[in-house]
Amino acid sequence: MTRQFFVFGLAPLHCEYLNAVHGAEQYQWRKLFSDDEIVWYPDRPMRELLSEAEQTVAQCNGELAGIINHWDFPSSALHPFLCRQFGLRSASPEAVLKCEHKYWSRLEQKKALPEWIPDFCAIDPFAKDPLSQVTIDFPFWLKPVVSHSSQLGFRIENERELIQALKVIRGDVRRLGELLNTALERVSVPTEVGEVDGNWCIAEGLLKGKQCGIEGTVVNGNYYVHGIVDTVKDSRNLSFTRYEYPSVWPEYAQQKICDAGEALLRQIGFDNSAFGIEFFWDEETDDFKVLEINTRISQSHSDQFIKVHGVSNHEAALDIPLNRHTDFSNMRGDYQCAAKFMLRRYEDTTVTRIPTASEIEALQESIPGCKISILVDEGTRLSDLSSQDSYSFEVANICLGGQSQEEMLSSYRDLAAALHFEFSDGRGFEPFQFKSVRY
Template sequence: MKCADGSYARGTVHEARTILVVSATHRDHREIRRLFPSGIDFRFHDYASTCLEELITGNEREGDRAEDPHIEVGRILAGLDGTKVAAVVSTDDYPGAALAAIIAQELGLPGPDPRAVLIAQHKYLSRLKQVEAVPEAVPPFFLIDTAEGAELPEERCFPLFVKPVKSFFSVGAEKVASRAELVALLPRWRNCDEFFLPLERMLERYVGGGIGSERLIAEGVLEGVQVTVEGYAFGGRATVMGVVDSIMFPGTIAFSRFDYPSRLPEDVQARMADIAAKAMEALGFDNGLFNIEMMYDARSNRVSIIEINPRMASQFADLYEKVDGTSSYRILLDIAEGREPRFTRREGRHPFASSCVLRTFEDKIVARLPGEEELTHLEALHPDIRVELHGQVGQKLSDELQDGHSYRYGIVNLGGHDLADVLAKFEAVNAMLGIVLIPAEASERPSGAELAVAAG
């Protein structure tokens, strides 16, 4: 409940302890139940039968469709059936972040302005706001209309980095070397009406415009060290929690791991924090978490914004807990319930932590995954380990959501004394997982007996 001065009354926090988690992810279920085992009634909501991931990757099944978000909001509110809700949260990128903001506004609860969330998520509109606040951190950019016959950049403008104005998991983001390569990409994005539908509907209502056929953004190619700057906005002030280094597989834009704390110089990190605060203020973003991907080019000493995400980076939540002693999930719930968050620094069990990605650059069939006993044993050896496995025995890795250039099949988060310690632990954990992948043939999938033989 808002006070006359625009703040949220603390007393209302204790009147209801039902918290709605919109577009809940597997990480939400795992981390929230671990951090808050009792005392709160969490209502985990899924976005109807929407399969946006499949719609954008081309793996959609018959019947997949994107529900109108306004209908979904009405359905969610009706489903509460009079239950008093203390907070509305989401860690989901699309459409969860915007849906949660809309629902919080409808219920008079703390949350970012839906308009700010939507502008931040639309990569072109976000760039326009960034130019107002931090022009020195914005590369050249322009919209690309995917309609047939629309004007395209001249050859002299290439190479460019092209991506959809809304995406997730780096799907559709790629370096384009020529006009011909760009032309070849356009048909795919002309036929993505269903994927863009939720954003289109929400933009129309809360921003006053839609996407139409202007579905791609082209930007100048950035070089340097990539990081994620993550923080929160509360009471009109943005605070940065940390800077996480993004480590790529050599010669690719595929993530190998994420290291925290960053090894960038402190003065560079301070500049990044200042840029982040100015950008989020320009967007009018408050009462929520954000993460901003940035690039630092040491040769030019330039910091550039890659993109802004008006949500927390849930993959890093336990990295902060390991190093700083505070999970970003705690910050998320504090803000959502109107409490000023307290983020501790360097009070965790480890000086260093990494989120290591299990990835291959060839499609494979999963022949073996570890069982519960093996995972329990790993957790006994490393009490704060997080293991996520993306794949099913007998299925191709391409059956899961992938970035279009490689095949991720797991994530392992570990803490340690330093990078060398974490990498040694990761190598041992990877061996103990015993994951077996076999070549993906064009013929029929292997039988159970064949998988057993392949798995040894």
């Protein structure tokens, strides 16, 4: 009998990733919400989302093997509740929410690795005097207690910028905040978290240096890392420009963050789930810091794993329901390195032309393994795009592999220059997003 897996936000591209696992012919992938319903700031209450998900999964008329999540909140929070409802393996809801609630997570992280955690404090954006809540020095990074993709995140230099950022945050923070609050009602939140709920923000000291993330699983208490992915920002350190695999960090630095990841997850009581943890490393001072803990693999890394290992990182996501461990080191793909690039514009403007289908096809055929996804339409005002960070607008994704980093970066620059976009301001793509070297 075919084993059935429900997948949050299943889209056609994800089917390609899922079918790049061993024995894919034995499995059936079933959609649990579209990405529009669960990814791009859903406007539905958490209770309604959970109820619909329970009804959908209950209609499974075959062997229900598991539920796979590769998206951020709210699907990350729905996942453990659903698994508990249907007797499937997953981390506990409490452990997941300790990670998703960024303030609660920092409190737990500090218990495990106090030297790895930046100064932080909670801020109620609706307080009459939010400045009185700031207990760390300027500058700092401000973000909601629950968010993803750097949405509603701001670098704050002074009191004036804080007030301006809070005005923006107040207008949208409840969209995800209320979803988190409903989830928090179902678990026991410790008194140290206090009144800090999903509609609050967290201010954190700025992190310096290189950024990368470990991706792995905890299976029956056994901790595994299956990949380390570099997260590269533009030269102004504003927005992400690529996810590159494998990491080019030195071996000792990679080992340090892998050991740190285990300490963090054991403190949280995280078991039987996939995870991704982001770190910063200041090479000059050899100082390491934790950015955040995610409770899933990332679908943004899947193409890189296929190119380098010949299988998607969904192979690891299957380890939890199938009660196994996959060793990616024994797998070889067609490339030595791979990356997902995010092509951006940093100024608001209107798209007046996008590359045609034939142009994209010709470019993809010119470089083996190249995949180009256009994220805007002609007539799109960039400021109308959903789920963007606070400093730029993502207009295309380009996935590439290479036999060396230099070859791969050169191919990307050539492709970006060949993509025929036009914008109403008459400008092209800002050059500072194209780094010619790794760092």
